[in-house]
Amino acid sequence: MSENLSRFSRKIEDEVLGATMTRRSVIRKGAVLGLSMPVAASILAACEDDDPDDDVVDVDDDDDEPAVEPDDDDEEPVDDDDEPVAEEDVDSIFGDDYEPVGNVGGQIVYGSFSDAATMNPVLSQDTTSSGIINMFSRALVINHPLTTEPHPQLAESWDISDDGIEYTFNLREDVTWHDGEQLTAQDVVFTYETHMHEDTGSPRTAELTDRIDTVEAVDDYTVQFTLNFPASPFLQVNCIYRLIPEHILGDVEPADIAAHDYSIGTEGVTIGCGPFQFQEWVSDDHITLVKYPDYYEGEPNIDQWIMRVVPDQTVLAQQLGTGELDVGSIQESDFESLDAQEHVNVHMYDTFNFTFYAYQLDEERTTLFQEPEVRQALLYALDREALISAIRFGIGEVATGTMPVPSWAYNPEGIERHYDYDPDQARELLDSVGWVEGDDGIRERDGERFSFEIYTNAGNEIREQYVAVMQEQWREIGVECTPQTEEWSAFLDRITGTRDFEMFLVGFSWGVDPHQETMWHTDAQEGGFNMNRYSNPDVDDLLGQALATTDRDERTEIYTEMQNIILEDVPSAILDFPQGIVGVNTRVHNLFPTDVDYDTNSSNAHEWWVDE
């Protein structure tokens, strides 16, 4: 783990230094591209509703933690060896990076651009709500913020039967709800039954009802799930749900839970078993949590934690600068000015996010992208280095394969075809399939012009700039592309509902597990995210193999092979892997942003402390 950590911090240093170095070249490259740095545009866009929570699509994941697809067999189906070791000294999840407590008391103010929707973990569908809920509530298991493996939280240990059907969890016996009541196995049963009840409004009802046959309290501190069939993602996807107290919600009609005082945030009613307890929610303004002294991992160091809603991202970055906020995620464009502030540490970390554009492969919509040569040509024609340095200020990486950088299946060495910027090759490829330049400089074939529209969501300045530059670069190889922007919900409806597009560009987020079935498998054309109707039996086969393989190295190989096929076919082109950027005031200690538990990793929130 310490190895992992040093890899991480080195990575962060590299990226920070790298980004500041490349910043100077940004303007130059921008000028080459014919880009004027759209300062006004970025300010304007910042005023619009530009909520990344809303418009980064979580491909694989639920509201909580990144998901694992039904193949994840990294876990031996036996007792996990990750149990916390009873040691005298502090056993922080962040190991060597843990800083001994230098001060007790004080508060941390966290800035968020959107407000929460609910305080009920069963109902939460958005990252802001889940991020706050994770501060005051706890789950059986969490995904480790650094290794992304399952890690005990309320369950001290667990046992999975050899056939993968029975999951038995042994709960800690020292856990109390914020009103002093003991947490028992009955609360676990209640939480999952609430999830599975049709009237509650949980977005997980169908999946859980499908997977779980029964959930029972064997005794006060043992709970047993019996599944309908072996579903290896169960542990890392479904056992990370936060618990709700039966003694508060047990008598409430499931249909009334959403509007219950517990869900809308009420002091003394909205209780969890985490290090902080709910105190106040002034909507669109702030949410206050105060420490819970009897927290089972020890009394938290800070007195209170406040989430403050700052809807404008530029202002959010400025407030980190003025010290009005202690912690907050910022955009690439604000990196430089914030990094110049001595009292702010800017953390950068690799994420599971990616930007991609999809070719419409449904012949009934367009026949332009039927040949792989055409799809390859368009990707060769894009100078992605320049895109990232000009638009993302160099913060992010050109995607080599389809695997995100932090994934254990990330294997750039195994990727055969690299799409380095090569407009000549692009032209050759287009010539080879009969698309030749017409009188107006746009390629034609059989009287058809190579002209299409690309959709992206309005208000996301980065994507808007991406499509604008792509238009320029494709123009150079004689391809006409017209950018269209659309309001987020309408755009979603277009790409997932009506599928009325020739091409679209959007950002997604993979789950922690590398099983990218939802985008590449033929079955994912309906109900999944294969929105452009890609189908390749070889890819389907490989995905099937990966499902049945438990060994990580073998799986990595299979996924590498799959990526090589996809990179030949290029049904969708993954352009880049952006990085997360979180500003943390230097007075805050032991807070380590990563991409696993939202941006601030509240799993060790009791260890956070602030200077006097």
Add this chain to the structure above:
Amino acid sequence: MGRFVLRRLIQMIPLLIGITIITFALANLVPGSPVSNLELDPGARPEDVARIRANLGLDEPLHVRYFVWASNLVQGDFGLSLRTHRPVLTIILERLPNTLLLTGTALVLALVFSIPVGVYAALKRNSIFDQFATMGAVAGVAVPNFWLGLMMILVFSVMFREWGLPALPSGGTHAIGTGGDLLDRVKHLIMPAFVLAFSATAAWTRYIRSQMIEVLRQDYMRSAQAKGLKDHIVTFRHGLRNALLPLVTLMALEVPTLFGGAVIVETIFSWPGIGRLIITAASQRDYTVIMGTVVIVSVLVILANLLADVMYAVLDPRIRYE
């Protein structure tokens, strides 16, 4: 007069019905729904999305939903937010004071600045002052709210702090963690109110100036002067009063503009008001909140117009309402 007001109040009813029908139809016919984001959540299966939709009552035909909503409204029930499940009326009433405080302060600020400047510029036509005032007014109309807001934050919050000067807070209605005493709240109010007042001030200054110039040319002004009245009496009692009359209408018309401006200003200054509520509700397709705010804001705007008409009659004895 009483009958006039009553008639106008009764006229509000069909107007409101029209407004709500149009808004309801528009809000619902736009693509997307409160469950749009769930459609992209692989953990949520299509049957979950369908069930949650049905639980929210979104499966009913549009006209049925409208009548359900309208009949509840008549009984004073604005419904629950589709996103937070809190009562819409509670949500609105939490925000309304913030917005009224902000727009009210902006209105007062705009009047306090625009009247003296406009009048003085008119009296000293073509003087240096007049030219500066005109230039300032043009600039004021041209400067967008969001830009001015960001610049003010940059100067008065960020730079002032760096220079060790007393900085203004860059957002919120009061310091979090404290109740917020009067001074603290005033500090928080200064920048957003100023930004919101800025373009109105500019527009009104120009308007008052030209009105005043118009009035100064009138015969009655000359007769007043000929009567031997003192200059300031002529200017203020005869001139200003006549010049300001149309301003009453202008102010009433300005109310919706201020609400519109509040959308941007509230976003920049993290001000939890109605403007932001509308924006968030619209982007999340929280239909009940959209409808609730539309009703409340429409009523406010209609009442402001009514008030303007009444004021007009009070200020101008020539006007009589039957």
